[in-house]
Amino acid sequence: MNENNTSLMEEIFQFMKLLRRYQFHVRGDQDHFGDPHRGQGRVLALLKIKPEITQKELTYLLNMRNQSLGELLTKLERNGLITRAPSEDDRRVMNVKLTEAGAKAADQLEQQQQDENKLFDCLNEEEQAKLSEYMNRLINQMEQQLGGDAGSGDRE
Numbered sequence: 001m002n003e004n005n006t007s008l009m010e011e012i013f014q015f016m017k018l019l020r021r022y023q024f025h026v027r028g029d030q031d032h033f034g035d036p037h038r039g040q041g042r043v044l045a046l047l048k049i050k051p052e053i054t055q056k057e058l059t060y061l062l063n064m065r066n067q068s069l070g071e072l073l074t075k076l077e078r079n080g081l082i083t084r085a086p087s088e089d090d091r092r093v094m095n096v097k098l099t100e101a102g103a104k105a106a107d108q109l110e111q112q113q114q115d116e117n118k119l120f121d122c123l124n125e126e127e128q129a130k131l132s133e134y135m136n137r138l139i140n141q142m143e144q145q146l147g148g149d150a151g152s153g154d155r156e
Contacts, residue, residue, distance in 0.1 A: 026115045041109055043072055044081065047098040048106035054087070055094040081105055 046061060047053065053061075059069050073096060076082045081102035087093035098106065120128055 022119060023116060026112060040072055040076055040081075043069075043076060044098070044102060044106040044109055047082065047096070047102065048110065051098040051103070053096055055084070055096055058096055076102065 042062060043058065046058065055066070055069065055073065058064075058073075059066050062069060064072075073082060073084060077084055079101075081099055083097045083099055084094050085097070087095050120131075123131060
């Protein structure tokens with residue numbers, strides 16, 4: 001590894017450390033809702049777009065196993081953020097609905113995401129596009145080097 005690569009790695013590690021602090025700072029006490037790209041936060045973000053949906057549709061749209069989604073929905077239901085009820089048309093179909101508290105949580109997640117995105121305000125559109133291009137190249141390089149352990153299912 002040459003000196004330039006070492007410096008780049010140090011900058012990346014510094015950025016990662018600061019990014020975690022930045023996210024904690026922006027999220028504050030909202031962090032219990034999670035990340036809008038993972039877990040419960042992802043379910044809330046989708047339900048904000050479509051406040052009532054079948055569990056089967058959610059499974060498909062989120063590309064999750066039914067059991068994994070069921071666990072997330074149980075947690076959300078326990079926290080009063082969603083309700084689940086059998087469809088009136090077909091009792092075998094389970095409808096998932098965002099509650100008022102869930103809609104509020106989804107709004108907070110959306111605001112949190114907007115606040116996090118302010119980080120990129122220091123870059124113009126062209127610079128953001130270039131950064132995205134570089135990040136994708138680095139991600140692809142790491143995925144190739146890691147092979148089957150890359151966790152590419154985490155990327156959307």
